[in-house]
Amino acid sequence: MCVFNNTIKGLLNSSITQGALASETITFKSSTGEPIQVNDIIFGCGHNNTGVFNDHEMGIIGLGRGPTSLISQISSTFGGNKFSQCLVPFHTDISISSKMSFGQGSEVLGDGVVSTPLVNKDGGPLYFVTLLGVSVEDTRFEISNNSETAPKGNMFIDSGTPPTLLPQQLYDQVFDEVRKQVPMSPITDDPDLGPQLCYRTSTNLEGPIITMHFEGADVQLTPIQTFIPPGAKDGVFCLAFTNTSNENAGIYGNFAQSNFLIGYDLENEVVSFKPTDCTK
Structure with a gap:
């Protein structure tokens, strides 16, 4: 586990989050209803979040092209x-x-x-x-x-x-x-x-x-x-x-x-x- 300090910027806002980076097994439901487990998925847990984050939001899923986004990490497993x-x-x-x-x-x-x-x-x-x-x-x-x-x-x-x-x-x-x-x-x-x-x-x-x-x-x-x-x-x-x-x-x-x-x-x-x- 390591500590991360990340700045998220866009045309509308800038947000900063600090926390821990870790890996975990994540379970998805397949189109047949069966669970599929994917090991060693990298994710972060923010402990100090500023900017547009609020207490009503559970988090952000990375769906971009970056190497650590969820899409990039699971693409080889999901075909x-x-x-x-x-x-x-x-x-x-x-x-x-x-x-x-x-x-x-x-x-x-x-x-x-x-x-x-x-x-x-x-x-x-x-x-x-x-x-x-x-x-x-x-x-x-x-x-x-x-x-x-x-x-x-x-x-x-x-x-x-x-x-x-x-x-x-x-x-x-x-x-x-x-x-x-x-x-x-x-x-x-x-x-x-x-x-x-x-x-x-x-x-x-x-x-x-x-x-x-x-x-x-x-x-x-x-x-x-x-x-x-x-x-x-x-x-x-x-x-x-x-x-x-x-x-x-x-x-x-x-x-x-x-x-x-x-x-x-x-x-x-x-x-x-x-x-x-x-x-x-």
Whole structure:
């Protein structure tokens, strides 16, 4: 066992954790229901955690490309360097869990699947993809003047960041168009909501379809993925997008990933999306 001191950084935050590094046998359930034990899995236990960590979170699973991530450690045992996830929508009953599959059999297949290439930037651990533009219903906005010249790997998929972050100009265009297409007046008298685009409604908000145009894959988002109740404010729904000043790197957050079966094939360097009811 050894002591570790690790800094976790992202576009949104920086967190520091100190603790112990160890190895242990971990048991997974196979697709047949039988348990599978994997020996000598390296993991850390943080004893001094600062930043965005809180007492309600059990921990973080490493799903990146790094050599000590869970995916990298179990790929040879489970028949392939690939995995998939299906995140339940925000505010789903806590008795219903999101699901993950690892290795052979975790491929995302069938009708409705779209795939986009992964962009490996400098051998880093993050999963970068290329966003060409965003449509609000039939109105499309490009991330650059020419979608064919959009920077490769300009957005990374992050299951740990809730909202989707767009470069400022693109965000402003999406914000304005959504406001134009929602047939309601936005909330302007609540300082707690700040500059967010929010609406009061007694039922789920009926908002426009927002399409993320990734290279080779159009991912259509419904209001369940694009409008989220903010905290304890009942009857309020806010646009689940925000802005970043970084014009070359956005984040595809977990609100937008909900109710999609998303598969990461690290052998063929693609990520695939399939609309799915993740609560079932």
